[in-house]
Amino acid sequence: DAKTTQPTSMDCAEGRAANLPCNHSTISGNEYVYWYRQIHSQGPQYIIHGLKNNETNEMASLIITEDRKSSTLILPHATLRDTAVYYCIVRPLESGNTPLVFGKGTRLSVIA
Amino acid sequence: KAGVTQTPRYLIKTRGQQVTLSCSPISGHRSVSWYQQTPGQGLQFLFEYFSETQRNKGNFPGRFSGRQFSNSRSEMNVSTLELGDSALYLCASSLRRDTEAFFGQGTRLTVV
DSSP states (O other), X not given: OOSOBOOSEEEEETTSOEEEEEEOTTOOTTEEEEEEXXXXXXXXXXXXXXXXXXXEOSSOEEEEOTTSSXXXXXXTTOOXXXXXXXXXXXXXXXXXXXOOOXXXXXXXXXXX | OOOOEEEOSEEEEOTTOOEEEEEEOOXXXXXXXXXXXXXXXXXXXXXXXXXXXXXXXXSOOTTEEEEEOTTSOEEEEEOSOOGXXXXXXXXXXXXXXXXOOEEOOOEEEEEO
């Protein structure tokens, strides 16, 4: 079972920041937070991951709370092409024996 | 750099038949995982291969099998197809077992 809780759906105006929350209150000290997204009928796309520090790459920023029980994925300037299902996943540091466990994710709709 | 390539993209089979799906990982990636995605069950892990050995297996019947070749390419096979096997089958590759996974576009299998 997925160890994360995400809202079922969210809307965001085009050009605005999209902030997608994720609750992972039972996360262990050795678990990363991963984010993937899936645009309709395509394979999931890796976005970003982090352990305890905030992370930023060309796609998004990941903000993890100090107690690590929740995080927020930020798409700074959402476009229509960011409409997708976003999955928040926790995965152990030593993940050799642990596959990605996908929950239901958040369906983000970016509106013009 | 080419991404993960899955062939064929679409497939229609009849109940009772068997099917083989192919996955070519990103060059240099040695770990390949397979997932099944259906509207009812979401994304579910099938199995993982690394260095030609199955390292991890999800909760699927023995009709589902796979293998990995020395060049890291992988195939999965489903025998005695059932209507419920209709799904999007996704392959993901990663450099090592503990690094981020990158997905292909999937093979959409329809069983009639």
